[in-house]
Amino acid sequence: MSKVITSREENYSQWYNDIVKKAGLADHSAVRGCMVIKPLGYAIWENMKAELDKAFKDTGHVNAYFPLFIPKSFLSKEAQHVEGFAKECAVVTHHRLMNDPNGNGVVVDPSAKLEEELIVRPTSETIIWNTYKDWIQSYRDLPLLINQWANVVRWEMRTRPFLRTAEFLWQEGHTAHATKEEAIKEAELIHEIYTRFLEDTVGIPIIKGAKTPHERFAGAEETFTVEALMQDGKALQAGTSHFLGQNFAKAFDVKYLTDANKEEYVWATSWGVTTRMVGAMVMVHSDDEGLVIPPKLAPTQVIIVPIPKPKDELMVHAKKIAEELKQLGIRCKIDDDTKKRPGFKFAEHEMKGTPIRIGIGQRDLDKGVAEVARRDTKEKMSIPLNNLGTEIQKLLSEIQTNLFNRSKTFRDDRITQVDTFDEFKETLENKGGFISAHWDGSVETEMKVKELTKATIRCIPLNNQKERGKCVLSGKPSEQRVLFAKAY
DSSP states (O other), rough: GGGGGOOOHHHHHHHHHHHHTTTTSSEEEESSSSSOHHHHHHHHHHOOOOOOOOHHTTTOOEEOOOSSSEEHHHHHHSHHHHHHHHGOOOOEEEOOOEEOOTTEEEEEEEEGGEEEEEEEOOHHHHHHHHHHHHHHBBGGGOOOOEEEEEEEEEOSSOOBBBBBBBBEEEEEEEEEEEHHHHHHHHHHHHHHHHHHHIISSSOOOOEEEEEEEGOOOOTTSSSEEEEHHEEEEEEOEEEEOOOOOEEHHHTTTEEEEETOOOEEEEEEEEHHHHHHHHHHHHHHHOOOTTTOOOTOOOSSSEEEEESSSOOOHHHHHHHHHHHHHHHOOEEEEEEEOOOSSSSHHHHHHHHOSSSEEEEHHHHHHHHHHEEEETTTTTOOOEEGGHHHHHHHHHHHHHHHHHHHHHHHHHHHHHEEEEHHHHHHHHHHHHSSSEEEEEOOHHHHHHHHHHHHOOOEEEEETTOOOOOOOOOOOTEEEEEEEEEEBBOO
């Protein structure tokens, strides 16, 4: 089955598209720029969602839901915000269809024009802060820690499943605080939650940093980012957490009465990760044989395949193994399809990225063992049936750790420090990855580097050491290095 996948070396972009399609993660839809998320892809997203939702709730956040539609006038209230999203907005202008008088199906009823156009949400700051105006009266109402799981629309013309689509799924947190310090602490807390989730659950090593003023979220005073590196040497922004200052509070007149009976504007944050994480998981871990899913995210962690076919006696033992694994909290299934040969099943589950495959035949039973195969290393081993559950638990943990360590080694090998623009261009062209270089802090230099190389400043690393030097392009003084890369 791997023959249907283009190799990474031959065409990385096509390799990614092949895996998304052949592994059954997503499909194209009749709506240009939108995708259909298939059961396997959605199950992975559900596992991501469950893990993050627990982390949010463990830190005091609660879920709510706000309207899909935003009055156009709301977006006009925060100048930077509307400028940042104006070119991506889908606009609803009418509320009714009618039969075409000429008999050509249906047309928009011209008499059903809305008094005010509605924007299909590209993000929810404006509708939420208009609501918070009614929810927040005094310091007793703070902090307000709200998250919502939703879909949003950003009218992208160049799309790729999971990585960039006109409609996508995400979570967006929106919090209100009494002080600037509390709001910054909240943004940093979520930044850390994203870091732990991506590294511990998705198995993706990330770099924590802050965006440059030019790259910040529209309307934010600070944007914290988690940046990951894909196997083709391009970076991907995996999640962001924004300190919004008082910009939205002032735009929507959200004030609170302090315990000293004084009116103050509240301080805000917003933060989110999207179904883009599924695409990141594919690009970081998968290989030329298909999808690779970290065990913590795998909808099915272990697949049991009776050999040669699921006959009665084999099925009894397969069910016994499955029950033992389930009692240990392991997600497992039996492939009892009688129409497919074992070899086809092996290739199919390899393509779909199932972390562990257990093959069980009569010879194995006679020896009291099961044949176990790891998806990450392709290693096969025989494990005694009387110790199978414990060993499978260990293997799942080993696979999770191995995938992270393998990706971290790859990432670390592709962080290159350069001091001249010639070195910068040569590294970008021949090695890729993150380039650590001095920057003079100006937007002009930032944009010129992008124009000349298509590389952008991915972040200012939070663990940066102050280091005086000269900007890699302008030669002007610089106080620290930043990370550049080509990116998705």
